[in-house]
Amino acid sequence: MDIRKRLETDLREAVSRLRQVGGSAALEELLGASGHSWAFADEVDEIQANERREIGFATRELLVERVNRITAALDRLNDGEYGTCMECGEKIAAARLRALPEVQTCVRCQDMIERRMRHQDLEPVEVEAGAEDD
Ligand SMILES: [Zn+2]
DSSP: OOHHHHHHHHHHHHHHHHHHTTOHHHHHHHHHHTTOOTTOOOOOOHHHHHHHTTSOHHHHHHHHHHHHHHHHHHHHHHTTOTTBOTTTOOBOOHHHHHHOTTOOSOHHHHHHHHHHHHHHOOSOOGGGTTTTOO
């Protein structure tokens, strides 16, 4: 499996979706600042872009986060650090990387981080209920 291709495909998809929801400014800030030049050439259907502009800020934020994660993963790939957990330094399981190529932490650390975030978040997290269930 070519992980770089997979990440670039994911990045392109996230980028074009972000543009569709009107996040171009955020995107340019994001990718411009870190000197990334890839995946920008995608043309976006303007009509569709207008239709989707209604999609909320939250969606845009999620996409920005995703773009961030994927570019970080590509950086890590370039640095030869890809596939290593950023928290504990252990190898991330291959199956996990296949499912989520942009992850930067192993399951254990991800679990810890999510629990930490949940504690900080005072709002109920109903949205997540059942999302990962079979
Ligand atoms: Zn870890």
